[in-house]
Amino acid sequence: MKLGNLIIAGLTTGSIYAVFAVCVSVWYRVSNILNLAVGDFAMAGALGVDNLYRVKSWPLPAAIAATLAVVIVFAYLYDLVVLRLAQDGPRRQEGIVITFFFTFALSFFIDGVAKILFGTDVHAAPALWNGGSLTVASSLHIERAGVLVLACALIIGSAFWLYIRYTLGGKAMEACGENPLGARIAGIDTRRYRRHIFVGTAVIAAVFGIVESPITGFTYLSGATISLTGFIAAAYGGFRKPGRALLAGLAIGILEALLGGYVSAEYGDTVLYAILAALVLGWPRAMGFESAVSG
Amino acid sequence: MNPVNPAAPGSPAAPGSPAGSATRAGSATPAAPALAVRGLSVAYGDMVAVHDATFSIAAGEACAITGPNGNGKSSLLMGIAGLIRRRGRVEIFGAVAPSGDVRWAARHGLTLVPERRQLYPGLSALDNIMLGCYCWTSSLRRARNSRPFGTAIDLFPELKGQLRQQAGTLSGGQQQMVAIMRGLASDPKILAVDEPCLGLAEAVARRVYAALAEIHEAGTTLIVVEEAPKRALTICNRRVEVRNGVVLDTP
Numbered sequence: 053m054k055l056g057n058l059i060i061a062g063l064t065t066g067s068i069y070a071v072f073a074v075c076v077s078v079w080y081r082v083s084n085i086l087n088l089a090v091g092d093f094a095m096a097g098a099l100g101v102d103n104l105y106r107v108k109s110w111p112l113p114a115a116i117a118a119t120l121a122v123v124i125v126f127a128y129l130y131d132l133v134v135l136r137l138a139q140d141g142p143r144r145q146e147g148i149v150i151t152f153f154f155t156f157a158l159s160f161f162i163d164g165v166a167k168i169l170f171g172t173d174v175h176a177a178p179a180l181w182n183g184g185s186l187t188v189a190s191s192l193h194i195e196r197a198g199v200l201v202l203a204c205a206l207i208i209g210s211a212f213w214l215y216i217r218y219t220l221g222g223k224a225m226e227a228c229g230e231n232p233l234g235a236r237i238a239g240i241d242t243r244r245y246r247r248h249i250f251v252g253t254a255v256i257a258a259v260f261g262i263v264e265s266p267i268t269g270f271t272y273l274s275g276a277t278i279s280l281t282g283f284i285a286a287a288y289g290g291f292r293k294p295g296r297a298l299l300a301g302l303a304i305g306i307l308e309a310l311l312g313g314y315v316s317a318e319y320g321d322t323v324l325y326a327i328l329a330a331l332v333l334g335w336p337r338a339m340g341f342e343s344a345v346s347g
Numbered sequence: 348m349n350p351v352n353p354a355a356p357g358s359p360a361a362p363g364s365p366a367g368s369a370t371r372a373g374s375a376t377p378a379a380p381a382l383a384v385r386g387l388s389v390a391y392g393d394m395v396a397v398h399d400a401t402f403s404i405a406a407g408e409a410c411a412i413t414g415p416n417g418n419g420k421s422s423l424l425m426g427i428a429g430l431i432r433r434r435g436r437v438e439i440f441g442a443v444a445p446s447g448d449v450r451w452a453a454r455h456g457l458t459l460v461p462e463r464r465q466l467y468p469g470l471s472a473l474d475n476i477m478l479g480c481y482c483w484t485s486s487l488r489r490a491r492n493s494r495p496f497g498t499a500i501d502l503f504p505e506l507k508g509q510l511r512q513q514a515g516t517l518s519g520g521q522q523q524m525v526a527i528m529r530g531l532a533s534d535p536k537i538l539a540v541d542e543p544c545l546g547l548a549e550a551v552a553r554r555v556y557a558a559l560a561e562i563h564e565a566g567t568t569l570i571v572v573e574e575a576p577k578r579a580l581t582i583c584n585r586r587v588e589v590r591n592g593v594v595l596d597t598p
Contacts, residue, residue, distance in 0.1 A: 218487060219485075220477065220478070220481055220484065220486060223474050223478055223487075224478060224481050226467065227470065227478055230470060231465055231466065231468070233430070234461070234465035235478075236449050237449060237465055238481050238482065238529065238533070239450035239454070239482035239533070240478070241450065
């Protein structure tokens with residue numbers, strides 16, 4: 053039963069990795085930019101809802117709607133002003149600058165604003181599905197928020213996977229990142245795809261932050277940590293395959309829980325990253341790292 | 348400079364577009380040339396690549412655009428297709444093309460097969476070709492069952508075994524074939540091919556030209572850009588020369 057509970061705990065943390073990994077890899081697929089601010093959108097969603105609901109006593113649906121509206125407008129404007137100038141403007145940026153810099157700066161910016169607005173304490177959005185943990189087969193305990201988190205991960209990951217595999221729009225989205233000029237020649241509006249996916253993943257992250265925050269709690273600095281874990285799982289999908297990023301996220305979560313439970317609670321993470329590093333060194337191609345590095 | 352407007356088009360452009368394709372070109376007067384370019388200029392900053400180009404191509408013609416490298420052939424073509432900013436007027440079958448709108452041009456029948464192919468290396472050859480259909484449909488099933496897609500696939504039967512392969516792993520000649528197939532899948536009335544034989548072996552180049560001749564015989568207006576006009580003129584009945592960014596029309 054210990055094994056079962058560990059796997060359940062692992063699936064929950066794995067889902068968190070998986071969702072951010074999917075968001076990172078889908079947008080990288082379109083734009084060849086790594087979105088390091090994806091976790092900050094989650095933080096902004098969770099703390100924004102908490103602030104409006106708990107401090108300003110708004111009704112919960114209104115708090116959620118208002119927070120998401122702010123995220124949408126902000127992401128849209130960021131794409132319109134900064135990313136459009138960086139990628140399409142007369143002084144186009146390329147290489148490492150565009151890959152990291154712009155969303156990294158965005159991450160710091162959101163953190164700074166969040167610190168002013170929400171303070172430095174740990175908060176969480178109210179749980180969306182109230183009640184004690186569910187008990188299955190007399191000894192398996194499942195948190196309700198954990199069920200929601202896993203469901204979110206599976207829905208988001210498989211939706212993108214299906215979109216890419218079975219629709220021409222999804223293939224056009226891939227083409228944008230594969231060869232922007234070639235995509236435009238086929239009549240694909242690369243700018244529109246980039247904007248839609250950027251705003252879309254920001255909203256997904258914010259919604260997920262709201263759902264997930266009752267489990268971990270958020271401070272204004274949580275975003276960067278979450279982005280990083282998603283980033284690692286996304287790397288296992290070569291930053292390009294949301295389906296694989298989903299599975300990698302879940303697998304890393306389970307592995308982490310098992311190592312923490314059976315090997316060492318203190319050194320579990322160290323062992324985990326040693327294993328992940330060994331996998332990358334041993335089978336870079338199978339892990340999709342080759343394409344990620346060479347772009 | 349007056350636009351040259353030949354009286355008798357060789358063979359009319361194939362009528363009928365794939366289901367759902369909104370092509371207003373059909374409503375134009377029959378006398379309208381397939382492509383009319385008037386006063387077109389393309390500049391990169393201060394560097395003028397094409398200066399005040401005026402010429403026209405009749406429906407059904409096969410036209411070679413020739414001239415030394417770096418003299419503005421590709422810029423001319425990209426400007427016409429709407430890939431780079433241009434000044435001047437471009438008409439496709441009598442309809443004025445908005446500047447910078449590649450999709451509009453593709454939907455009205457002008458498709459570019461660009462220099463260096465510009466494929467999507469990580470996608471399969473089949474997906475590359477299928478994305479040619481993107482300008483007229485967003486449905487994968489309609490694209491797969493369409494006539495233009497079928498025509499494209501049948502153009503190079505020797506490639507059938509490799510269609511599932513990633514485009515980036517194909518040989519240069521095969522990639523050029525895929526690029527032409529992608530162009531054909533957009534159901535073009537005018538197909539503009541930029542340096543189709545760059546870096547290809549002689550036998551492959553001949554195969555590519557045979558396919559281009561086949562496309563032209565089926566009624567598509569053809570524009571071929573070549574540095575060396577010799578091969579292009581085997582299938583083209585018209586030549587437009589570009590020198591130092593200036594177009595010299597030689598009927």
